[in-house]
Amino acid sequence: MGAEGQQSGQWADVTPDAARRLVIAAVEAFAERGYHATTTRDIAGRAGMSPAALYIHYKTKEELLYRISSVGHRLALDILRRARDSGGSPADRLSEAVRCFVRWHAEHHTTARVVQYELGALGEEHYAEIVALRRDTDAAVRTIVEDGVASGDFGTPDVPGTTLAVLSLCIDVARWFNAEGKRTPDEVGELYADLALRMVGYAKKQEEAARPFPGLIH
Amino acid sequence: MGAEGQQSGQWADVTPDAARRLVIAAVEAFAERGYHATTTRDIAGRAGMSPAALYIHYKTKEELLYRISSVGHRLALDILRRARDSGGSPADRLSEAVRCFVRWHAEHHTTARVVQYELGALGEEHYAEIVALRRDTDAAVRTIVEDGVASGDFGTPDVPGTTLAVLSLCIDVARWFNAEGKRTPDEVGELYADLALRMVGYAKKQEEAARPFPGLIH
DNA sequence: CACCTCCCTAAGCGCTTGCTCACCTCGGGG
DNA sequence: CCCCGAGGTGAGCAAGCGCTTAGGGAGGTG
Helix, strand or coil: CCCCCHHHHHHHCCHHHHHHHHHHHHHHHHHCCCCCCHHHHHHHCCCCCHHHHHHHHHCCCHHHHHHHHHHHHHHHHHHHHHHCCCCHHHHHHHHHHHHHHHHHHHHHHHHHHHHHHHHHHHCCHHHHHHHHHHHHHHHHHHHHHHHHHHHHHCCCCHHHHHHHHHHHHHCCHHEEEECCCCHHHHHHHHHHHHHHHCCCCCCHHHHHCCCCCCHCCC | CCCCCHHHHHHHCCCCHHHHHHHEEEEEEEEHHHHCCCCHHHHHHHCCCCCCHHHHHHHCCHHHHHHHHHHHHHHHHHHHHHHHCCCCCCCHHHHHHHHHHHHHHHHCHHHHHHHHHHHHCCCHHHHHHHHHHHHHHHHHHHHHHHHHHCCCCCCCHHHHHHHHHHHHHHHHHHHCCCCCCCCCHHHHHHHHHHHHHHHHCCCCHHHHHHCHHHHHHH
């Protein structure tokens, strides 16, 4: 329920149709109650199927969680890598990374909650695979921060610590964001992009805003 | 297991002794596996008792979670209120609040994880009571930020949003902090106090550090 | 029409869960 | 000495869990 029907776009490459309906149902249920409190009967029911139908498309309930976690992590990683490689100044790239990453966590906060907070329920092998993706996520942001420090645009005494803090701040959006609240995903993304720049010690904002044609100056 | 035996100090006013052992066992178990994945047999086993003994001291498993959540939230709220009322400059008070709040989340990250991430498993009445405590928590920090903006020490375009972000950053420490990692709770507290000041637009740090006797100047 | 395949369901198996209950143990007062 | 209440146990109940299995119906092919 709610206005999150567009979410099915995220799962476009999950086929056949019944398997996709099950994923969407599972995301809703896991996000609401948590993995362990969700029953396979509940998932199947939300997808309009009998409990047994789940096992035609997925071997276990854990595999369903793994599919969600895997797709979600790859999506999030893509967002950050695109920003990292977008070729502006470090400030532009960090701003873009945080804005998009936060917007995704707010817009798809049900998916993001499962992705970020239900890792512990994965089996050992699946867990290891997801942890590797998370290290890549961290590396993407750290690269931007390092670039900014090297160019002198940023000033922070602890690059890994500040990177961790920026990512942590973004991830936690999935925990508190409420679709019925007054903030839109775009607003939160904008606010957080600004906060992230402050955190890394970037202070040239006003200066840049005052320049009439930023692109033409060199 | 681990070097967290001192944690029992947190639960000093839970009596009798058996009830306290059960709380400590439950915190460990809930933090490791989550509330729903933890069995009453596991909790009782960790406390060195039979499964039935749990029900002499607590009516249900949920009541055990509620006790933990209640004590933890009151502890966290006290930390922030003490900092709010500590009577220095807004920067000093925000710095102190974040430093202590983060240190608590790192040092007692098992308790903090239960307190911050298992709310959803509480019954309706207990949940409402805890949510009220969380609103007070938010208000304590917001007061400090408002004071700083009013005095001109801080500069931020969105006080409630920035307050939310600072709290969110601190809370998320409980998720990622690892006792076996290389950062100590004190180091994280120090780093985060600095980050929080940057987030609220406070820029007078160096100036203050350069003054030889800060207390004697007026 | 028979036949095969793909999806799906009804029924239910074996097990674990939160929780209960009849009984036990043991230190202290009359 | 008996008795008693507080705090504990072993055994087990009803319900719910993840998952399996036997079989049914729809649609394409000969």
